[in-house]
Amino acid sequence: MFKINTNYQKLPGSYLFSNIAKKVAAFQEANPDKEIIRLGIGDVTQPLTKSVIATLHSAVDEMADGATFRGYAPDLGYDFLRNAICENDYKKRGCDIAADEIFVSDGAKSDSGNIQEIFSVDNKIAVCDPVYPVYVDSNVMGGRCGSYDPSSEKWSDIIYMPTTAENGFVPEFPKETPDIIYLCFPNNPTGTTITKSQLQQWVDYANKNGCVIIYDAAYEAYISEEDVAHSIYECEGARTCAIEIRSFSKNAGFTGVRLGFTVVPKDLKCGDVTLHSMWARRHGTKFNGAPYIIQRAGEAVYSEAGQKEIKELVGYYMNNAKTIRSGLEEAGYEVYGGVNAPYIWLKTPNNMTSWEFFDYLLENANVVGTPGSGFGPSGEHYFRLTAFGTLENSKKALERIKKL
Amino acid sequence: MFKINTNYQKLPGSYLFSNIAKKVAAFQEANPDKEIIRLGIGDVTQPLTKSVIATLHSAVDEMADGATFRGYAPDLGYDFLRNAICENDYKKRGCDIAADEIFVSDGAKSDSGNIQEIFSVDNKIAVCDPVYPVYVDSNVMGGRCGSYDPSSEKWSDIIYMPTTAENGFVPEFPKETPDIIYLCFPNNPTGTTITKSQLQQWVDYANKNGCVIIYDAAYEAYISEEDVAHSIYECEGARTCAIEIRSFSKNAGFTGVRLGFTVVPKDLKCGDVTLHSMWARRHGTKFNGAPYIIQRAGEAVYSEAGQKEIKELVGYYMNNAKTIRSGLEEAGYEVYGGVNAPYIWLKTPNNMTSWEFFDYLLENANVVGTPGSGFGPSGEHYFRLTAFGTLENSKKALERIKKL
Numbered sequence: 001m002f003k004i005n006t007n008y009q010k011l012p013g014s015y016l017f018s019n020i021a022k023k024v025a026a027f028q029e030a031n032p033d034k035e036i037i038r039l040g041i042g043d044v045t046q047p048l049t050k051s052v053i054a055t056l057h058s059a060v061d062e063m064a065d066g067a068t069f070r071g072y073a074p075d076l077g078y079d080f081l082r083n084a085i086c087e088n089d090y091k092k093r094g095c096d097i098a099a100d101e102i103f104v105s106d107g108a109k110s111d112s113g114n115i116q117e118i119f120s121v122d123n124k125i126a127v128c129d130p131v132y133p134v135y136v137d138s139n140v141m142g143g144r145c146g147s148y149d150p151s152s153e154k155w156s157d158i159i160y161m162p163t164t165a166e167n168g169f170v171p172e173f174p175k176e177t178p179d180i181i182y183l184c185f186p187n188n189p190t191g192t193t194i195t196k197s198q199l200q201q202w203v204d205y206a207n208k209n210g211c212v213i214i215y216d217a218a219y220e221a222y223i224s225e226e227d228v229a230h231s232i233y234e235c236e237g238a239r240t241c242a243i244e245i246r247s248f249s250k251n252a253g254f255t256g257v258r259l260g261f262t263v264v265p266k267d268l269k270c271g272d273v274t275l276h277s278m279w280a281r282r283h284g285t286k287f288n289g290a291p292y293i294i295q296r297a298g299e300a301v302y303s304e305a306g307q308k309e310i311k312e313l314v315g316y317y318m319n320n321a322k323t324i325r326s327g328l329e330e331a332g333y334e335v336y337g338g339v340n341a342p343y344i345w346l347k348t349p350n351n352m353t354s355w356e357f358f359d360y361l362l363e364n365a366n367v368v369g370t371p372g373s374g375f376g377p378s379g380e381h382y383f384r385l386t387a388f389g390t391l392e393n394s395k396k397a398l399e400r401i402k403k404l
Numbered sequence: 405m406f407k408i409n410t411n412y413q414k415l416p417g418s419y420l421f422s423n424i425a426k427k428v429a430a431f432q433e434a435n436p437d438k439e440i441i442r443l444g445i446g447d448v449t450q451p452l453t454k455s456v457i458a459t460l461h462s463a464v465d466e467m468a469d470g471a472t473f474r475g476y477a478p479d480l481g482y483d484f485l486r487n488a489i490c491e492n493d494y495k496k497r498g499c500d501i502a503a504d505e506i507f508v509s510d511g512a513k514s515d516s517g518n519i520q521e522i523f524s525v526d527n528k529i530a531v532c533d534p535v536y537p538v539y540v541d542s543n544v545m546g547g548r549c550g551s552y553d554p555s556s557e558k559w560s561d562i563i564y565m566p567t568t569a570e571n572g573f574v575p576e577f578p579k580e581t582p583d584i585i586y587l588c589f590p591n592n593p594t595g596t597t598i599t600k601s602q603l604q605q606w607v608d609y610a611n612k613n614g615c616v617i618i619y620d621a622a623y624e625a626y627i628s629e630e631d632v633a634h635s636i637y638e639c640e641g642a643r644t645c646a647i648e649i650r651s652f653s654k655n656a657g658f659t660g661v662r663l664g665f666t667v668v669p670k671d672l673k674c675g676d677v678t679l680h681s682m683w684a685r686r687h688g689t690k691f692n693g694a695p696y697i698i699q700r701a702g703e704a705v706y707s708e709a710g711q712k713e714i715k716e717l718v719g720y721y722m723n724n725a726k727t728i729r730s731g732l733e734e735a736g737y738e739v740y741g742g743v744n745a746p747y748i749w750l751k752t753p754n755n756m757t758s759w760e761f762f763d764y765l766l767e768n769a770n771v772v773g774t775p776g777s778g779f780g781p782s783g784e785h786y787f788r789l790t791a792f793g794t795l796e797n798s799k800k801a802l803e804r805i806k807k808l
Contacts, residue, residue, distance in 0.1 A: 001614030002583040003524035004674045008682050015688060043475035053468040056697070057461060063660070064457040066794075071447035071659040106510050106662075106692070113690030117545070120407035137689045141521065179406040210405030255475040256467070256696045258510075270408045278412050284419060285541045286517030288510070291698060292660045293460070390470075 007143045012150065016133060016374035017041055020358075027362055037397045039324070039385045040368040042188065042343070044253040046316060046390075048297075049309035052252065055300035059293035073289030076280060077104025077261070081295045084302040085261060089246070095233035101265050101276065103283055104290050104298075108218045108247035108260040113138040114286075115214055115243065115262065118278040119180060126159035126178035128171050130189055130375030130382070132216070135182040153377040162378040163190060165347065169336065170194050177209050183232075184216035186223060189375045189384040190345040191321075191337015196229040203232065206241035212268070212275070213242040218260075221251035221314050223340045239265040243275065250342065252301045252310050259290055259298045317342045320394040321387035327398030328385075342387040345372070357383050365400040411547045416554065420537060420778035421445055424762075431766055441801045443728070443789045444772040446592065446747070448657040450720060450794075452701075453713035456656065459704035463697035477693030480684060481508025481665070485699045488706040489665060493650070499637035505669050505680065507687055508694050508702075512622045512651035512664040517542040518690075519618055519647060519666065522682040523584060530563035530582035532575050534593055534779030534786070536620070539586040557781040566782040567594060569751065573740065574598050581613050587636075588620035590627060593779045593788040594749040595725075595741015600633040607636065610645035616672070616679070617646040622664075625655035625718050627744045643669040647679065654746065656705045656714050663694055663702045721746045724798040725791035731802030732789075746791040749776070761787050769804035 020040055028036060048056075062068040076082075082099040090097040105111050112134045116125075121143045127135050136158065139145050146157030154160060159178045161171035169192035171183075183202060186193040206213045215232040223230055232242045244263040248254035264276045290298075300306045325338040334347035348357040354371030361367050361383075372382030387394065424444055432440060452460075466472035480486075486503040494501040509515050516538045520529075525547045531539050540562065543549050550561030558564060563582045565575035573596035575587075587606060590597040610617045619636040627634055636646045648667040652658035668680045694702075704710045729742040738751035752761040758775030765771050765787075776786030791798065 002527055002616045002674065004677055004679070004682060005522050005524055008522065008685055009677065011685065041476070045470070045473070045475065047470045047473040048467045050468075053464060056464040056467075060457060060460045060464065063452045063460075064454075066449070066451045069449070069451040069660075071449070071657075072445070073660055109692040110690060118409050118412065120409055123406055134689060141686070141689065212406045253475075256473075256477055256693075258692065258695045270406065273408055273413065275408070278408060281412055281415065282545070285538060285545065286514060288513040288662060289660075291662045291695065293697075294695060 005141070007141050010148055011137060011140055012148055016370070020368065020370065023358070024362065024368055034366045036362075036366045036368060037389065037393045038368045039389050039394070039397055040370045042250075042386050042388060043255050044250070044317075044388050046253055046313055048253055048257070049306065049313060051300045051303055051306040051309055052297045056293055056297050059296040063293065070292040073292055073295065075284045075287065075289050077102065077290065078292070078295045081299050084299050088302045090231065090233065093230055093234060095231050096239065097233055097263055097265065101263055103262045103264065103279060104295060105260050105262060105283075105287065106258045106290050107249065108216065108245050109134060111245050111260060111262045112214075112216060114282065115245070115279075116142050116144065116180075118275060118282060119212075123179035124157060124159060124176070125180045125182065126161055126174055127182045127376075128163045128184065128187065129160040129377060130163070130372055130379030131182065132184055132188045133375065135214075153373075160376070160378070163187070163192070164378050165334070165336065170198060173205055178211055181206060181211050181213045182216070183213055184218070186219040186228075186341035188219065188341070189343055189370065189372065189379065191341040191343030191384075192345065193223070193228050193340045195227045196234060197227070199229050199232060200235045203235040203238050203241060207237050211241065215242050215244045217244055218247040219250055219341050220246070221310065222318060222342055224318065225340055228340055233263070233265075239267040241268065243268065248298055248301060251314060253313060254297075257294055257297065259294050316391070317387045320389060320391055323391065323394045324385055324387060324398060327402060331402045331404070338387065344385045344387065346383050346385070348381050348383055351381065354380055354383055361401070364404055365397065367397045367400060409545070411545050414552055415541060415544055416552055420774070424772065424774065427762070428766065428772055438770045440766075440770045440772060441793065441797045442772045443793050443798070443801055444774045446654075446790050446792060447659050448654070448792050450657055450717055452657055452661070453710065453717060455704045455707055455710040455713055456701045460697055460701050463700040467697065474696040477696055477699065479688045479691065479693050480504075481506065481694065482696070482699045485703050488703050492706045494635065494637060497634055497638060499635050500643065501637055501667055501669065505667055507666045507668065507683060508699060509664050509666060509687075509691065510662045510694050511653065512620065512649050513538060515649050515664055515666045516618075516620060518686065519649070519683070520546050520548065520584075522679060522686060523616075527583035528561060528563060528580070529584045529586065530565055530578055531586045532567045532588065532591065533564040533781060534567070534776055534783030535586065536588055536592045537779065539618075557777075564780070564782070567591070567596070568782050569738070569740065574602060577609055582615055585610060585615050585617045586620070587617055588622070590623040590632075590745035592623065592745070593747055593774065593776065593783065595745040595747030595788075596749065597627070597632050597744045599631045600638060601631070603633050603636060604639045607639040607642050607645060611641050615645065619646050619648045621648055622651040623654055623745050624650070625714065626722060626746055628722070629744055632744055637667070637669075643671040645672065647672065652702055652705060655718060657717060658701075661698055661701065663698050720795070721791045724793060724795055727795065727798045728789055728791060728802060731806060735806045735808070742791065748789045748791065750787050750789070752785050752787055755785065758784055758787055765805070768808055769801065771801045771804060
C-alpha cells in the first residue's frame with residue numbers, strides 16, 4: 001500500500017491569501033454596493049512595457065516559421081538572457097558572477113520553494129520573522145522543521161529571527177547556529193531593508209560558521225537609498241556562502257509572465273561538491289527550461305528602452321508607496337517600509353490584532369490589506385499594504401483610511 | 405556546517421543526451437564536411453500552428469493594456485483552460501474527470517519529476533525497463549531507490565519491469581508488489597503500447613494491491629489503433645488508483661512553449677487524505693501558475709481549427725515514422741513502434757551494443773539516434789530513432805541507412 005509524505009499533513013490549514021479571499025468574498029456578498037480596494041496581495045496592476053510587448057510579438061513570429069522555430073530551450077537558460085543578466089545585474093555593479101552561474105527559471109517562487117531540495121533533511125534553517133511563507137512551508141514539506149505548535153505559531157526545529165520595530169527590523173545573529181539562513185532584502189512583508197555593511201556582517205557570519213545564505217532579492221529594483229546592496233555579491237566573500245534568487249515579477253511586471261533566476265556561484269561547496277552542479281542536475285532533471293518567447297521578453301528588459309521603461313514602472317509604484325506612507329502618517333499611524341520596497345508595514349492602532357485590524361479596515365474603509373501575523377508570530381499587531389495598485393486606488397484608499 | 409542532499413551524489417555521471425551531444429560535436433569537428441541528420445532527441449521541428457500563433461499574439465496584446473492585463477494566474481490553472489481540457493480530453497472520451505481535478509503546469513517533465521514529492525520516502529517504485537530517465541532520477545534525488553550497481557546498471561530498491569521483444573513490450577506484474585507504478589503508454593522510448601484491456605489489468609492490479617499508477621500519456625495524440633486507451637480514465641476504477649500526466653509538447657509542438665497538466669482524481673486517497681489536496685498544496689507553495697499567454701495558447705489547441713491543425717501536425721510526424729519504419733524494414737532491421745507513437749525502436753544488427761551501433765550509424769550514415777541502453781539495462785541492443793525531424797531528413801537518413 002502506497003504511503004504519503006506525512007510532512008504535508010503537519011502544515012496548518014489553508015494559505016493566508018485563501019483566507020483573505022474568503023473573507024473578502026463574504027463581505028462583498030453581504031455588501032454588494034461597496035467598492036472594495038485591494039491592497040493585499042503583492043500582484044502588479046500595470047501592463048507590460050512597450051519593449052517587452054514588441055519583443056513578445058516578434059518572438060511569437062519566430063515560433064511561426066520553421067526556420068526560426070525553437071523547441072526545447074537549454075535547461076539552464078538561453079545564453080542571450082544569461083549574458084544580459086550577468087552584464088546588467090552583476091558586472092555593472094562590480095559583482096564577480098559569470099553567466100554560467102545564472103540559472104533561468106519560471107520564477108522566484110519556484111526557486112525559493114525548490115532550492116531546499118539540494119540540502120540534507122537534517123539541516124537547520126533560520127528565517128526572519130515575519131517572512132514570506134514559502135521558505136518555511138517548502139522546508140516543512142521537505143521534512144526539515146519538526147512539529148508545529150499552534151499556540152506559539154512556531155515550528156520546533158526552525159530558528160526564528162524576529163524583525164520588529166524594537167530592533168529596527170534588522171535580524172540579530174541567532175543564539176543557535178543555523179545551517180541555512182533565508183534572508184529577503186528589501187523585505188517582504190515589512191518593506192524595510194538593511195544596509196550593505198549589515199549585509200556584509202551576515203556574509204562574514206555565514207562564512208565563519210559554514211552556513212549557506214539563501215538571499216531573496218526579488219525587490220531590489222525598489223531600492224532608493226545609496227548604502228543598500230542590490231545583490232549579496234556586492235559583499236566580499238559572498239561567492240563562498242550565498243545563493244541569490246531574483247525575479248522579473250516586480251521590476252518588470254512579469255507576475256503573470258513567469259520568469260526569474262537563481263545564482264549559484266561555483267565557489268559555494270560542501271567538501272568537493274559544488275552546489276552549482278547539484279542545482280544544475282535538479283534543473284536538468286525536473287525542469288525543462290523557461291519558454292523561449294518569455295526569455296526573449298526578459299532580455300528586452302535589459303535593452304536601453306527596457307531599462308528606461310522599468311524605471312518608470314517602479315517609479316509609478318513607489319509614488320503609490322509614498323502616497324500610502326504619507327497618508328498613513330498623516331492619519332497618525334506608526335509606519336515602516338515603503339522607501340526601498342513597495343510594501344508599507346504599519347503597526348495596528350489600539351493594540352488590535354492583525355486580523356482585528358483586517359476586519360476593521362475591510363468593514364469601515366472597504367480596503368483589503370494583509371494581516372502581519374500571517375507572515376509569522378512577530379508579525380502580530382502589524383499590517384501590510386502594497387503599493388502595486390493603481391495611483392487612483394491608492395489615493396482613494398488613503399482618503400477613506402484618513403476619515404476613520 | 406550545512407550538509408547536502410547526498411542522494412544526488414548517487415546519480416551516475418552525466419545525462420544521456422549530454423553524452424550524445426559531446427560525441428556528435430567531436431565527430432562534426434573531425435568531419436566538418438559531413439551533413440549530420442539528428443533523429444535523436446524527442447524534440448519537435450515544425451512551427452506552432454496558425455491558431456496558436458494568432459492566440460499568442462492576441463494574448464500578448466491583452467497584457468499591453470491595463471484593462472485586460474493579467475497578473476498572477478490561479479496556481480492550479482485558469483478555468484478556461486481546465487474546462488477545455490476537461491471537455492475535450494476527458495468528457496468526449498467518456499472519462500469521469502472534473503475540471504478541478506486538472507492541474508495546469510509548465511510541462512510534463514516538471515510534473516513527472518515533482519509528483520514523487522507527495523509520497524513517503526519509503527515507498528517502493530516500479531518502472532518499465534527501458535524508460536524515460538526522469539522517473540528514476542527524480543526518485544533517486546528523493547531518496548527512494550537504494551544504491552546503484554554499475555555492473556547491472558540497476559538501483560537496489562527499484563522494481564524493474566523489462567519490456568522487450570520477448571514479451572511483446574508488455575510489462576508483466578512484478579513478483580514483489582510495488583507502492584508506486586510508473587507507466588508510460590504509448591511508450592518512450594520503445595514506441596510501443598498496450599491495449600485498453602491490458603491497461604485495465606494494471607488498474608485492477610493497482611486497486612487490488614493499494615498501488616498508485618503514475619500514468620504518463622504524453623504521446624496519446626499519436627495513437628492510431630482502436631483498442632488503445634488515450635487516457636487511463638477510460639479504464640474502470642482508475643479514479644481510485646491513477647494519476648495521469650499529459651503534455652502539449654508532442655501533439656501541438658509546445659516543447660519550447662512549456663505547457664502540460666496532471667490529473668489527480670479526488671477519489672485517490674491514502675486513508676482520509678486525498679492526493680488531490682496534497683498536489684494542490686504542492687502547486688500552491690512551489691509553483692506560481694503557467695503564463696497567461698501560454699494557457700491561452702493551450703486553449704486554442706482545443707478550438708475547431710486548433711484540433712484540425714494538430715491532427716495535421718501529428719500526421720506529418722507519423723508519416724515520418726512510417727518512412728523510417730518501412731525503410732528500416734526494407735534494410736532488413738527488426739523494428740518496433742512507430743504505429744501509435746513517434747518513436748521507432750530497432751534491434752541492433754549483429755548483436756552490436758547500443759553504443760556500438762550509435763557510433764556505427766554516426767560514422768557511416770552520419771545519422772544520430774539514441775542508444776537504447778541509455779533508457780535502462782533492458783534497452784541494451786536496441787536503438788531509438790524519432791519521427792520528429794523533417795520529412796526530407798527522415799527520407800535522407802533512411803536512404804543512407806539502406807546503403808550501409
